[in-house]
Amino acid sequence: xxLRDAPPPRWQQVPPGLPDLGPVEAARxxxxxxxxxEEFRLWGYRxxxxxxxxxxETFTRGAGxxxxxxxxxxxxxxxxxxxxxxDFTLPVARLAATRLLPAGGAPLxxxxxxxxxxxxxxxxxxxxxxxxxxxxxxxxxxxDADAEVIALAASCLRRAGAAGAILHIGxxxxxxxxxxxxxxxxxxxxxxxxxxxxxxxxxxxxxxxALRRLLRVLPDLRGPDVLRRARPLAAxxxxxxxxxxxxxxxxxxxxxxxxxxxxxxxGIIRDFGYYTGVVFEAYGSGSGYxxxxxxxxxxxxxxxxxxxxxxxxxxGVERLLSTIPDAVTPSAEVIVLASGDAPARAxxxxxxxxxxxxxxxxxxxxxxxxxxxxxxAEAAVRWVAQVGEDDVRVLDRAVGREEHLxxxxxxxxxxxxxxxxxxxxxxxxx
Amino acid sequence: MWDERREVAAPxxxxxxxxxxxxxxxGRLFAESISLLxxxxxxxxxxxxxxxxxxxxxxxxxxxxxxxxxxxxDIPVYVEHGAADAGIVGRDVLLEQGRDVYELVDLGFGPCxxxxxxxxxxxxxxxxxxxxxxxxxxxxxxxxxxxxRGWPVEIIxxxxxxxxxxxxxxxxxxxxxxxxxxxxxxxxLVEVAEVFRxxxxxxxxxxxxxxxxAAVQRLIAALEELKTQPADEAASGVAGPAPVQRAWxxx
Numbered sequence: 001x002x003l004r005d006a007p008p009p010r011w012q013q014v015p016p017g018l019p020d021l022g023p024v025e026a027a028r029x030x031x032x033x034x035x036x037x038e039e040f041r042l043w044g045y046r047x048x049x050x051x052x053x054x055x056x057e058t059f060t061r062g063a064g065x066x067x068x069x070x071x072x073x074x075x076x077x078x079x080x081x082x083x084x085x086x087d088f089t090l091p092v093a094r095l096a097a098t099r100l101l102p103a104g105g106a107p108l109x110x111x112x113x114x115x116x117x118x119x120x121x122x123x124x125x126x127x128x129x130x131x132x133x134x135x136x137x138x139x140x141x142x143x144d145a146d147a148e149v150i151a152l153a154a155s156c157l158r159r160a161g162a163a164g165a166i167l168h169i170g171x172x173x174x175x176x177x178x179x180x181x182x183x184x185x186x187x188x189x190x191x192x193x194x195x196x197x198x199x200x201x202x203x204x205x206x207x208x209x210a211l212r213r214l215l216r217v218l219p220d221l222r223g224p225d226v227l228r229r230a231r232p233l234a235a236x237x238x239x240x241x242x243x244x245x246x247x248x249x250x251x252x253x254x255x256x257x258x259x260x261x262x263x264x265x266x267g268i269i270r271d272f273g274y275y276t277g278v279v280f281e282a283y284g285s286g287s288g289y290x291x292x293x294x295x296x297x298x299x300x301x302x303x304x305x306x307x308x309x310x311x312x313x314x315x316g317v318e319r320l321l322s323t324i325p326d327a328v329t330p331s332a333e334v335i336v337l338a339s340g341d342a343p344a345r346a347x348x349x350x351x352x353x354x355x356x357x358x359x360x361x362x363x364x365x366x367x368x369x370x371x372x373x374x375x376x377a378e379a380a381v382r383w384v385a386q387v388g389e390d391d392v393r394v395l396d397r398a399v400g401r402e403e404h405l406x407x408x409x410x411x412x413x414x415x416x417x418x419x420x421x422x423x424x425x426x427x428x429x430x
Numbered sequence: 431m432w433d434e435r436r437e438v439a440a441p442x443x444x445x446x447x448x449x450x451x452x453x454x455x456x457g458r459l460f461a462e463s464i465s466l467l468x469x470x471x472x473x474x475x476x477x478x479x480x481x482x483x484x485x486x487x488x489x490x491x492x493x494x495x496x497x498x499x500x501x502x503x504d505i506p507v508y509v510e511h512g513a514a515d516a517g518i519v520g521r522d523v524l525l526e527q528g529r530d531v532y533e534l535v536d537l538g539f540g541p542c543x544x545x546x547x548x549x550x551x552x553x554x555x556x557x558x559x560x561x562x563x564x565x566x567x568x569x570x571x572x573x574x575x576x577x578x579r580g581w582p583v584e585i586i587x588x589x590x591x592x593x594x595x596x597x598x599x600x601x602x603x604x605x606x607x608x609x610x611x612x613x614x615x616x617x618x619l620v621e622v623a624e625v626f627r628x629x630x631x632x633x634x635x636x637x638x639x640x641x642x643x644a645a646v647q648r649l650i651a652a653l654e655e656l657k658t659q660p661a662d663e664a665a666s667g668v669a670g671p672a673p674v675q676r677a678w679x680x681x
Contacts, residue, residue, distance in 0.1 A: 168640055197532040198524075200631055204536075219532060219639060220647060265640065283637040288512015290637070 017128035019318075027329040029131065032321055033113050036133040036156055040111035043152050045135045047111045050091035056081040061303055062090040064273060072119040072128070084117035089297070089312060092136050097304035106139030106308065113317075127318065134294070134314030138301065143249045145311050146278045146296060150249070151256035153292055153313050157282055158261065161324045165284030165291055167261055168222065169249065170268030172275055172295075173242035175218065178211050178235045190215075194269045210235060222265035230266055242277075249278060270295055280313070286323035291316060330380030332363035334414060337373055337386040339366060347387040351407070358415035383414050448645045450495040450638075453509060453517035455502035459630050462539045463518045464497075470652035473497065495645075506531055506633065515638035516649060521628035522607055526568045532639055534650055535632035538657045542607040544571065544626040547619040549596045556622045557581055558602065565595035566605040575605065575625050593617040 014020045021029065037047065053074075060068050063086075072084040085091050092110055100108055113133040118126070135152060137145045150167060157165045175194070179187045186205070193202045202215045214233045221230055227243055234240040246264050253262050270279045270293065279295030294313025301308040334355050338348035348364060355362040365373045374384050374395060384395040392410035395402045405413055452472060454463040467473045472495070490497040498514055505519035506529035517531075522544055524533060546564070548556050561582040566572045569587040576583035586601050593613055595601040605625060608614055614621060632653055639646055 164641075166640070196528070197530070197636070200521075200533050200536045219534060220643075222640070222643070267639075283640045285641055288510065288635045288637045 015128075017126070019127060019129060023331065024329060028321060028327070029317060031327070031329070032160060032317055032324075033131065033133055035159055036315060036317075037111070037113055039152070039156050039159055040133075040135055043109070043135075043148075043155075045109040045111035045137075045152075047113070048092060048095060049112070049114070050085070050088070050095050052115070053082045053084060054091055054094070056083045058094050059083055059086065059090055062093060062300060070118060070120040072117045084119075086118055087116050088112045088114065088132055088134060088314065089136065089300070093138075093300050093310070094304050096136070096138050097301040097306040097308070101138065101301070101306045101308055107145070108138040109135065110138065111135045131317035132314040133317055134292075134312060136310060136312035138310045139308045140311065141309050142277055142296060142311075143245055143252060145309070147249055147252035147256065149294065149311050149313060150262065150278075150280055151253055151258050153280070153282065153294065153315075154253070154256075154258035154261040156315060157284075157291065157320075158258075160320055162282075162284050162291060162320060163324075165261070165282050165323070166263055167258075167280050167282045168265035168268050169246065169262055169278060169280040170264070170266050171242040171246050171278050172270070173245075173277060174230070174234065174239050174266055175214070175269070177238040177242070178214055180236075182207070182211075195271070197269075219267045221267055222263060224263075226264045226266065245278070274300065278311070284323050287319050289316065289319050291320045291323065330361075330378055330382075332361045332381055334360055334362040334383040334385060335365050335373055335377050335381055336362055337368060337370065337384070338364040339368060343389075344387070347389075351385065351387045351392065351410070354411050355415060358411065360415055385410060385414070447642045448495075450515045450642060450645050450649060451498060451513070452495065452649075453498045453500050453505050453514035453519075455505050455517075455519055456499060457502055459502065459518060459520060459540045460499070463630070466518075466537065466539070466653065466656060467497065469656050470649065472649065472652070503527070509633050509635050512635045512637055514635070515642055516632060516634045516646065518630055519633055520607075521631050522568065522571075522626065524631060524633065525626055525628075526571050528570070529633075530636065532634040532636060533631050534634055535653050535657065537630040537632060537653060540628075540630040542609045542628050543624055544568065544605060544607050544628065545614075545621045546575075546603055546605050546623040546625060547593075547596075547608075547614050547621045548603045550618045550620045552602075553620045553622050556603070562603055563601045564603050564605055565592050565601035567592055568605055571625065572605040593619055 040047070056068060056071070056073060059071060067086070068083075071086055074082050076082050092112060096108055096110065111134070114131065115129050116132050117129050119128065135149065137149050140148070150169065154167055157167070179190055182190065186207075189205065190202060190207070193199070193205075197219075199215065199219060203212070207215070210233075214235070217229075217233070227247055230243055231240070234243055250259070250262065250264065253259055268279050268281055270281075274297055275295040276298045277296035281290035281293040284291055292313050292315040294311070296309070296311040298309045301310055334352075336348050336352045336355070338345050352362040352364055368376065370384075370386055370393070374397075377384060377397070382396065382398050384397065386393040387407070391404045392407055393402065393404055394410050394413055396413075403413070450472070452467065454460060454467070464473065473490070488499050490499070498508065500508060502519060502523055505514075505517040506524060506527050508514040509517040509531045510529045518537065520540055520542070522542065524531075557579070561584055562576070563584045563586060564572050564576065565586040565588050567588060567590070569585045572585050573583065586595065588595065592604045592606045594617065595604055596619060597617060603622075604619065607628065608621070611621065632650065634646055
């Protein structure tokens with residue numbers, strides 16, 4: 001028998017993997033983005049906004065031709081291939097290398113917040129559009145620039161309230177140098193297994209015994225005594241230097257006061273073709289994925305014409321959001337009754353304007369009586385006010401107290417004394 | 431300060447960092463997986479610690495955590511997302527899915543081989559000059575295998591009884607796993623190429639490896655000690671791995 005149930009029409013749905021947030025979810029995400037923006041601003045990072053679409057060639061030039069398959073692509077009017085950005089690092093590198101760095105002013109501290117797109121991850125339980133908030137420090141040398149960026153990342157996690165999240169810091173030189181003596185095809189195979197984290201397959205390769213031992217313990221090369229355990233495994237001066245660099249980095253991070261949020265983890269392997277030194281990822285309880293990731297990528301900007309040292313990180317905003325507690329975000333803080341005749345309505349409108357000028361979200365309730373407004377308000381709305389000819393009736397729902405106050409008294413009761421400056425700063429976008 | 435084991439109270443005097451959720455597959459690898467976890471002390475040593483292992487109960491309470499019983503193809507999904515900290519799964523499934531999980535121990539049991547087979551009598555005419563139709567439970571492996579050889583191919587993704595497809599003209603060839611080769615013979619098929627070798631593997635979520643590092647290392651050590659000897663030959667890389675995402679900033 002054929003089922004006659006028609007599928008719901010397309011216009012009622014959004015394509016799979018694309019988020020479609022209502023006000024509560026969007027408010028949570030915005031609040032986290034605002035917090036990260038503010039933190040970036042406090043550290044002197046200025047926001048840039050590259051376009052959502054770029055030429056496909058920009059991405060393949062930066063990340064390699066093999067990445068083109070996994071992008072959202074479309075064709076421009078002249079037949080040029082365009083792609084939605086898969087991250088911000090590539091567009092920001094393009095922008096900086098072609099326009100900002102040639103104009104001088106390095107080191108550049110740049111920040112970004114926005115959507116990125118991965119075309120081919122449908123059905124993997126991953127979003128195809130998600131939000132990244134991050135920074136790039138261009139023209140800053142190791143280890144000072146690495147320390148600054150990692151300390152900023154730790155500070156973001158702390159401010160966001162990601163309890164228990166730890167930044168795991170590795171160094172690609174440590175392992176990469178051990179691979180150099182290998183014939184090229186074998187080296188590629190080892191790197192490929194490392195990307196895939198297929199340590200069983202690594203163990204099955206025909207490798208020099210010392211390298212094999214190193215690869216076997218790599219996933220567990222972290223913890224307080226990691227440097228002591230790793231030093232005998234450092235096969236070359238470059239590997240040993242990587243460990244010294246990490247030791248120096250940890251000392252600097254101690255100075256930043258984030259020593260309790262960071263640890264060396266030589267098992268952190270990010271892309272060899274992209275990253276060139278210190279790499280890091282944050283892990284916390286509540287998410288099986290890294291909350292943020294980044295590292296040093298000194299070879300990328302030269303692909304866009306201006307060689308420069310570079311380091312940075314991106315927060316996966318939705319992933320971080322999934323690990324921090326839900327905060328209730330009311331649609332408004334004050335409901336102001338605006339029923340009645342024209343003068344009453346005008347008084348209500350002016351009172352609401354006064355509240356907004358003090359930084360409070362105020363909503364006018366037309367056609368509602370007092371009891372109806374009080375009963376109908378969301379639980380999170382704290383204040384209900386009705387502006388009469390001589391006084392203001394104010395209900396503080398938090399304590400259940402109802403008062404009749406003067407106009408100014410009501411504003412003060414609700415918004416606090418004007419000079420307290422309790423609002424405004426946190427909402428300002430840097 | 432490095433503080434891997436956060437002191438969060440959990441039942442039985444364990445901290446949250448000690449409690450592991452391990453996913454085991456239904457089907458071919460189920461009994462051996464349960465037996466291994468029992469011997470490793472994860473399930474408790476008493477035979478009735480969690481009742482008789484039954485594929486029908488989806489969650490088993492274990493000595494130091496819990497066991498989830500899920501379909502083999504779902505193990506990497508659970509582990510990648512962190513719904514399970516670790517899982518036991520055949521290498522064939524990992525090759526097909528290319529999930530971002532740590533593959534840390536070759537458990538040695540459940541050996542099988544992925545092969546291409548054609549109708550008996552057609553083995554000398556393989557590969558054919560024209561588009562081949564390959565029926566398989568491993569569409570991504572099959573597509574990569576044929577692509578590397580430059581064969582024009584039409585993949586027919588099936589969920590089981592793959593060996594039937596050539597007999598009824600649905601496909602020219604199959605790519606499937608064989609243990610003894612008997613099913614192939616029974617269906618008048620002949621192996622023409624080996625694509626990969628597989629055994630059961632322990633996979634671990636990348637966050638769990640770090641947030642529950644000590645417990646994961648204890649599990650690995652116990653399994654390393656117990657695992658049966660892996661197949662004499664190293665797992666072949668003929669199929670090549672599924673591509674994992676790379677080259678972009680991954681937040």
